[in-house]
Amino acid sequence: MANEENLKGKGFDSRTTEELREIATKGGKASGEARRRKADFRKALNALLTAEINNPEWTPLLESLGLDSTLESAVNGAMIKEALNGNVKAYEVIAKYSGQSDKTDASLEEQQSKTELNKARKQAVTGENETDEALGKLDKILKEVHDNAVKQETE
Numbered sequence: 001m002a003n004e005e006n007l008k009g010k011g012f013d014s015r016t017t018e019e020l021r022e023i024a025t026k027g028g029k030a031s032g033e034a035r036r037r038k039a040d041f042r043k044a045l046n047a048l049l050t051a052e053i054n055n056p057e058w059t060p061l062l063e064s065l066g067l068d069s070t071l072e073s074a075v076n077g078a079m080i081k082e083a084l085n086g087n088v089k090a091y092e093v094i095a096k097y098s099g100q101s102d103k104t105d106a107s108l109e110e111q112q113s114k115t116e117l118n119k120a121r122k123q124a125v126t127g128e129n130e131t132d133e134a135l136g137k138l139d140k141i142l143k144e145v146h147d148n149a150v151k152q153e154t155e
Contacts, residue, residue: 048071049070049071049072049075050070050071050072051070051071052068052069052070053069053070053071053074054069055069055074058073058074058077061077062074062077079093079094080094104152105148106145106148106149106152109141109144109145109148110145110149112141112145113138113141113142113145116137116138116141116142117138117142120135120138
């Protein structure tokens with residue numbers, strides 16, 4: 001049966017201020033190290049991707065398109081080549097990162113209006129930027145979204 005005596009370690013509520021400070025310091029240092037590792041990884045990856053390559057398959061093609069012959073351009077070209085060969089996953093990644101979306105204009109407008117509504121609610125609670133102009137803009141956006149939704153339902 002569980003009881004206080006069976007518990008390993010102490011809970012935070014029973015630790016001294018010094019112990020809590022020491023734990024927080026260790027956590028902060030570990031977090032900083034993790035952030036530095038991730039930043040170093042991103043720097044190395046970006047350096048590799050932007051490195052010039054001299055590949056007989058890709059360099060002439062990339063240069064003919066006016067692109068730098070970099071590893072990044074070659075990888076993007078290879079993804080496009082895969083998509084052309086029918087690889088749907090490659091196409092989906094290309095569409096996602098090129099800014100294309102599978103969402104309809106109505107759902108994008110709805111998402112925008114929800115963002116505006118949340119912003120207006122926050123402003124109402126905090127009192128920041130609560131102007132007639134901002135509220136009028138929100139009303140206009142919500143009306144347009146509603147009108148578009150009704151229009152699409154009737155089509």
